[in-house]
Amino acid sequence: MTENHIYTITKKVKLADSIYLMDVKAPRVAAHCYPGQFIILIADEKGERIPLTICDYDRDEGTVTIVFQALGSSTKLLAEYEVGEAFRDFTGPLGQRSELIDMAREELEKMKVLFVAGGVGTAPVYPQIKWMKEMGYEADCIIGARSKDFVILEDQMKEHAKNLYVTTDDGSYGMKGNVNDAIKYLVNDKKHHYDLIVAIGPMIMMKFVCILTKELGIKTIVSMNPIMVDGTGMCGACRLTIGDEIKFACVDGPEFDGHLVNFDEAMKRLSMYKTKEGKQKLREKEGETHHHQGCECHDE
Amino acid sequence: MDVLKKVPIKEQDPSVRVRNFDEVCLGYDIDEAVAEANRCIQCKNPKCVKGCPVSIDIPGFISEVVNKDINEAFQIINKYSALPAICGRVCPQESQCEQVCIRGIKGDPVSIGKLERYVADWARENKIRPKAPDKKNGIKVAIIGSGPAGLTCAREMAELGYDVTIFEALHEPGGVLVYGIPEFRLPKEEVVRPEIDNVKAMGVKIETNVIVGKSVTIDELMDEEGFKAVFIGTGAGLPNFMGIPGENANGVFSANEYLTRSNLMKAFDDSYDTPIITGNKVAVVGGGNVAMDAARTAKRLGADVTVVYRRSEAELPARTEEVHHAKEEGIHFQLLTNPKEILVDENGWVKGMTCVRMELGQEDSSGRRRPVEVENSEFVIELDSVIMSLGTSPNPLIASTTNGLKNNKYGCIVADETTGATSREGVFAGGDAVTGSATVILAMGAGKAAAEAMDKYLKNIQV
Known part of the structure; x- marks a missing residue:
């Protein structure tokens, strides 16, 4: 019914159990997006608007790479799409690009940056670390995952990070422990100095990273993934308390100074359609719940 | 009779x-x-x-x-x-x-x-459709936003023979006609879509999912994609909140969110994936048409609904017909009442709202009597959802990404009242993006006036 490009899937890779990577044809988005931004896609006529942080893009091919975990009904439906098929809608880029992109060269050259990627949050970290390398800057990276099978994009990260550290909760790969154990190891034991940490992962992970980095006195940027509807500033569902201000993640973010984010409120809001209260207030029967899932939001 | x-x-x-x-x-x-x-x-x-x-x-x-x-x-x-x-x-x-x-x-x-x-x-x-004009001049014109202002401007320009493309940020064309006004007042499939199809029958193209300012800029549309003039009809989409304690609790929504879920995403229909929280006891704060729409939507979703408004019935900004319909449907009204705080339970959900009684005092600069708090009149309404319907402001996105486009301190694009001409040559604007939230027909009037001015402008630069 409209003069749109067709958002065809040109590549699909299963990265881990229920975690998928897809390249989607979306020339307008690919031409304008930067690391840190996100897109919204709708699978079919009755689908939700699903926000996903951009994992990579190819301006020449006009494609955008997304990574998602198929957990809720909407993301499970996405996983059923194959190469050659197309999504109904795909729009963006949304939100602000990473503040690294707009920093002065002399500032970035001096800056020691550590990226902390949790679970599916590895995907949105990837374009940032890739951008750093391509611009000639060095950065370290920690990937944290539940177990070996859930470590994604390791080769790509290795290629672009100066040093890559992997931790798993169960010790099945890399260091045993969570990302905070790795941060403490690098900063306290190895005496690495970092000026900036960029942490992207489940909200609970970002919360605890921020508690630690505040103690360590290291500025920390996080990428927030609250519930959204339109993603253009219209609905206010994604509002967050940042310091003493209310911000909309979709237009003011998604990246914020992690030490100013009210994570407890954000986590409660994220559970709005998933908690017992939320379910009761939905007309859906118990069991069939509506999940909102961003690409990096679920690790539990 | x-x-x-x-x-x-x-x-x-x-x-x-x-x-x-x-x-x-x-x-x-x-x-x-x-x-x-x-x-x-x-x-x-x-x-x-x-x-x-x-x-x-x-x-x-x-x-x-x-x-x-x-x-x-x-x-x-x-x-x-x-x-x-x-x-x-x-x-x-x-x-x-x-x-x-x-x-x-x-x-x-x-x-x-x-x-x-x-x-x-x-x-x-009876399937009577407007006909596309025989003569086309091939001059490309871009319209940003497919709400009432944009659709009207597009139709007028198409009639004059221009090659018109509308860019819409959302996945459905129609703007406030599809995301804001509910089905029970304005059916989407039966009424809105056919009228948009009529605009398309005039030769107007609509590209959805294009967020001008993000997916492409006005500068690019003009310099690279060959559009000779642009009309901005992006509406007033940013919701206002009160800034009272508890406003970020679970169960507090902007009317925009609530209505977008129900109207655009069709959450009222179980076969669609987007969820909506229906609540049992809902307060809608505000007294405009949007507040009535939100209240009547919540009622249809099964809630007991109260409209909370700080002035008296005479000052309700909503149309009399809407207030009348809301009352017929059993919506309660707490007039001369203003929220002070939203009360939150231990799990982060709304459990009530502390309000204060108001009385009308001196006239303010708008000529309306200003509501002032009655001392010691605080009381609590038990609730599980609150819908904030306090008006909307224009989205600053376009002004902030277009060279030479001025907006005022309220975020509205500065445009000539009669022609819609903005501070940027070849760029016109109208509707809520210029005036702040108003009505469908005023936006249409602005779209129409701008089309006339754009035509004049384009004819002048051709000579």
């Missing part, structure tokens, strides 16, 4: 309609329409036309209804308005054409809106 009274309009019974999302108003049939049209006295100097922001030849189309030539009546309206089935439903006729109707001096004014609706519905049912 009492000639001083309007022919009554059929409506769904309130007790039935609160359980469905079907249209409340059922419209006239031919006999009723002719009887109502006969009430028009065909003034030589018709005030109603001056009361209409798009100057529809109202006596002209009404006289064709009297003749039962509904096709001709439609052709007359169609010269002036691209969206008559929509306007017939959502225009505030009582403060425009019908307010100045001579019949209204003694008795009811002619039911102009309902007649317009009848004619437009008849044309749609």
Whole structure:
């Protein structure tokens, strides 16, 4: 019914159990997006608007790479799409690009940056670390995952990070422990100095990273993934308390100074359609719940 | 029949309609329409036309209804308005054409809106479509936003032979007509989509999912994609909140969010994936049309609903008809009441709202009596959801990404009142993006005026 490009899937890779990577044809988005931004896609006529942080893009091919975990009904439906098929809608880029992109060269050259990627949050970290390398800057990276099978994009990260550290909760790969154990190891034991940490992962992970980095006195940027509807500033569902201000993640973010984010409120809001209260207030029967899932939001 | 009274309009019974999302108003049939049209006295100097922001030849189309030539009546309206089935439903006729109707001096004014609706519905049912112009000039014009302002501007420009493309940020064209106004006032498939299809039948292209300022900039549209002029009709989409404690609790929504979930995402229909929290006891804060829409939506989703408004009934900004419908449907009103705090339970959900009673004090600069708090009048309403309907502001995105485009301190784009010309050459603007939130028909009027100015501008630069 409209003069749109067709958002065809040109590549699909299963990265881990229920975690998928897809390249989607979306020339307008690919031409304008930067690391840190996100897109919204709708699978079919009755689908939700699903926000996903951009994992990579190819301006020449006009494609955008997304990574998602198929957990809720909407993301499970996405996983059923194959190469050659197309999504109904795909729009963006949304939100602000990473503040690294707009920093002065002399500032970035001096800056020691550590990226902390949790679970599916590895995907949105990837374009940032890739951008750093391509611009000639060095950065370290920690990937944290539940177990070996859930470590994604390791080769790509290795290629672009100066040093890559992997931790798993169960010790099945890399260091045993969570990302905070790795941060403490690098900063306290190895005496690495970092000026900036960029942490992207489940909200609970970002919360605890921020508690630690505040103690360590290291500025920390996080990428927030609250519930959204339109993603253009219209609905206010994604509002967050940042310091003493209310911000909309979709237009003011998604990246914020992690030490100013009210994570407890954000986590409660994220559970709005998933908690017992939320379910009761939905007309859906118990069991069939509506999940909102961003690409990096679920690790539990 | 009492000639001083309007022919009554059929409506769904309130007790039935609160359980469905079907249209409340059922419209006239031919006999009723002719009887109502006969009430028009065909003034030589018709005030109603001056009361209409798009100057529809109202006596002209009404006289064709009297003749039962509904096709001709439609052709007359169609010269002036691209969206008559929509306007017939959502225009505030009582403060425009019908307010100045001579019949209204003694008795009811002619039911102009309902007649317009009848004619437009008849044309749609009889598949009468406007025709694309034979001659095209090939000059490319971009319209940003597919709401009432953009659709009207697009239609006018297409009629003049321009090659028109509308860019829409959301996945469905229509703007506030699809995300804001509920199904029970303005059916989407039956009414909105066919009128948008009529605009497309004029040769207008619509590209959805393009967020101008993000997916492409106005500078790129003009410098790289060959658009010679641009009209910005991006509306007023940013919701306001009160800034009171507890406003970020689970169960507090902007009216925009609530209505977008229900209207655009069709959350009221279980076969769609987008969820909506229905609540058992819902308060809607605010007194405008959007507040009535949110309240009546929540009611249909099964909640007990109270509208909380800080002034008295006389100051309610909503149309009288909407307030009347809301009351019929059992919506409660707590007037002269203002929220102070939203009370939150240990899990982060709304459990109530502390309010304070207000009384009207001195007139303020707008001439309205200012509500002031009554001392020691605080009380608590038990609730599980709150919908904030406090008006909206324009989205600053376009102004912040377009070279040389000025906006004012409220985020509204600065544009000439009569032509819509902005501070940037070749860029025009109109509707809520310029005025802040107003009505569908005023936005249409602005789109129409801007089209005329754009045509003049483009002809000048061709010479």
